Amino acid sequence: MNAIDPVIHIAAANIRLDGVSKSYGKLAVIPKLDVEFKAGEFTVVLGPSGCGKSTLMQMIAGLERVSGGKIIIGEREVQDLEPKERGCAMVFQNYALYPHMTVFDNIAYSLKIAGLTKAERRARVEVVARMLGLTDYLERKPGQLSGGQRQRVAIGRAIVREPAVLLFDEPLSNLDAQLRHDTRIELAELHRRIGATTVFVTHDQVEAMTLADRILILNKGQVEQYGTPKEIYHHPASVFVAKFIGSxxxxxxxxxxxxxxxxxxxxxxxxxxxxxxxxxxxxxxxxxxxxxxxxxxxxxxxxxxxxxxxxxxxxxxxxxxxxxxxxxxxxxxxxxxxxxxxxxxxxxxxxxxxxxxxxxxxxxxxxxxxxx
Ligand SMILES: Nc1ncnc2c1ncn2[C@@H]1O[C@H](COP(=O)(O)OP(=O)(O)OP(=O)(O)O)[C@@H](O)[C@H]1O
Ligand SMILES: [Mg+2]
Known part of the structure; x- marks a missing residue:
C-alpha cells in the first residue's frame, strides 16, 4: 500500500460477462457477449457510435437490465442486484455534480449515505483530494471550478467509496486537448495507485493505446478483438480493427x-x-x-x-x-x-x-x- 494513501485500498474484482444480451424491442443491441475483464486491469472499450459501449457499461453498473446472460463480479452474480449492491462506481461524460454542495460534500456524499462518521469522511475525502489535486478547492462549489477540476471531483466521488470496479463512459470528452492529456496521465497514475478493475469507454485512440492494459473492440455489440494495445495494433484480427486503429x-x-x-x-x-x-x-x-x-x-x-x-x-x-x-x-x-x-x-x-x-x-x- 502506498504510504500516503492510508485509507483508499481497493480489492479489485474481475468482471465476467457470460452470454450477456440486450435488446430494445426488436433491436438486438448486444446479441451475445462473452468477455472477462481481469481483476485490476485497465480495459478500454472502443467501437463506432451506436455499437453498444454505453449499454455494456450500464448493464455492468446495473443502470440497465440484461435481456439474457449473467454478469459476475468477483464471485457474485450481479445481474439482478441493485446498482448500489454491485461495488461499481461510474463516471459519465455528463457527470452531474450537486451544484449547491461544496466539493468536499460532493465527494463525501456517498460516505454520509453509507453511515461513515464525520471524522472517517474527512479522512477519506482528504486522501482523495490529495490524489486528484483538489485539496485547495474543497470549499468551493462546482460552479467555481474549471471543467477539468469538475471532472476530477466526479472521479473523486467515484473512487472515495473504494469500488472494486470503476466504470468510465467517455469521461474526458468534454475537456479541451491539453486538459484531456493531463487528466489522462492522472487517470493512469491513479489506476497504478488504487488498482481498481477499470473499464473505460472512449472514441480516442490515443487514450486507448496509452491507458489500456487491454483493448476491447466492439462492433455491433460483438467482440471484434480483445487484446493488448500491441496485439491490436500489430496483429489486427480483421479489416475492421485494422481500419479502426492507427492514424x-x-x-x-x-x-x-x-x-x-x-x-x-x-x-x-x-x-x-x-x-x-x-x-x-x-x-x-x-x-x-x-x-x-x-x-x-x-x-x-x-x-x-x-x-x-x-x-x-x-x-x-x-x-x-x-x-x-x-x-x-x-x-x-x-x-x-x-x-x-x-x-x-x-x-x-x-x-x-x-x-x-x-x-x-x-x-x-x-x-x-x-x-x-
Ligand atoms: N433506451 C433505448 N431504447 C432503444 N434503443 C436504445 C436505447 N438506448 C440505446 N439504444 C440503441 O442501442 C444502440 C447502442 O447504444 P449505445 O448508447 O450503447 O451506443 P454507444 O456505443 O455508447 O454509442 P456512442 O459512441 O455514440 O456513445 C444504439 O443503436 C442506440 O440507438
Ligand atoms: Mg455511448
Missing amino acids: PPMNILAVTGDGSMLRLSDGQPVVASHLKGDFQLGIRPEDIAVGNAAGRAGLTAHVRYREDLGSHSIVAAELAGGTVRIATPFGSDAPDQVVLSLSFPADRLHLFDALTGKAIPGALSAATKEQR
Whole structure:
C-alpha cells in the first residue's frame, strides 16, 4: 500500500460477462457477449457510435437490465442486484455534480449515505483530494471550478467509496486537448495507485493505446478483438480493427494470388506467395518504404496530396485505382516527387479474407519462407 494513501485500498474484482444480451424491442443491441475483464486491469472499450459501449457499461453498473446472460463480479452474480449492491462506481461524460454542495460534500456524499462518521469522511475525502489535486478547492462549489477540476471531483466521488470496479463512459470528452492529456496521465497514475478493475469507454485512440492494459473492440455489440494495445495494433484480427486503429489507418488493398505472386488489381506484383484467389492486403502508412528495395522493381504510385505534420508527412498517392497513405519522415525528399516507387516489406503485410475481412495469420510469412 502506498504510504500516503492510508485509507483508499481497493480489492479489485474481475468482471465476467457470460452470454450477456440486450435488446430494445426488436433491436438486438448486444446479441451475445462473452468477455472477462481481469481483476485490476485497465480495459478500454472502443467501437463506432451506436455499437453498444454505453449499454455494456450500464448493464455492468446495473443502470440497465440484461435481456439474457449473467454478469459476475468477483464471485457474485450481479445481474439482478441493485446498482448500489454491485461495488461499481461510474463516471459519465455528463457527470452531474450537486451544484449547491461544496466539493468536499460532493465527494463525501456517498460516505454520509453509507453511515461513515464525520471524522472517517474527512479522512477519506482528504486522501482523495490529495490524489486528484483538489485539496485547495474543497470549499468551493462546482460552479467555481474549471471543467477539468469538475471532472476530477466526479472521479473523486467515484473512487472515495473504494469500488472494486470503476466504470468510465467517455469521461474526458468534454475537456479541451491539453486538459484531456493531463487528466489522462492522472487517470493512469491513479489506476497504478488504487488498482481498481477499470473499464473505460472512449472514441480516442490515443487514450486507448496509452491507458489500456487491454483493448476491447466492439462492433455491433460483438467482440471484434480483445487484446493488448500491441496485439491490436500489430496483429489486427480483421479489416475492421485494422481500419479502426492507427492514424491514418492501415491501408487496405484488394489483391489476387496467382500461385506465385499477390498482385494489385492493375497487375502490379506486391509479394511472392503461393496463395491463389482474392484477398485484402493491409499495410500501415509508416511501413511503406519509398524508393526501390535493393534492385527490386517498386510499385508505381502517383502523389495526390501531402500533409506536412512537422515531425513527419503524410503522402496520399494513387495506387491501382485506390489511395494509399504513406507516412514519411520529415525532411525526406520522397514526398516532393510526383511519381513514387513504393515497396511493401513482406514482414509488414497483413492478409485478410476478401469476403469476411478476418485476418489470415501467418499465410504470408509461410509463403515467403518457402520462397527463400
Ligand atoms: N433506451 C433505448 N431504447 C432503444 N434503443 C436504445 C436505447 N438506448 C440505446 N439504444 C440503441 O442501442 C444502440 C447502442 O447504444 P449505445 O448508447 O450503447 O451506443 P454507444 O456505443 O455508447 O454509442 P456512442 O459512441 O455514440 O456513445 C444504439 O443503436 C442506440 O440507438
Ligand atoms: Mg455511448
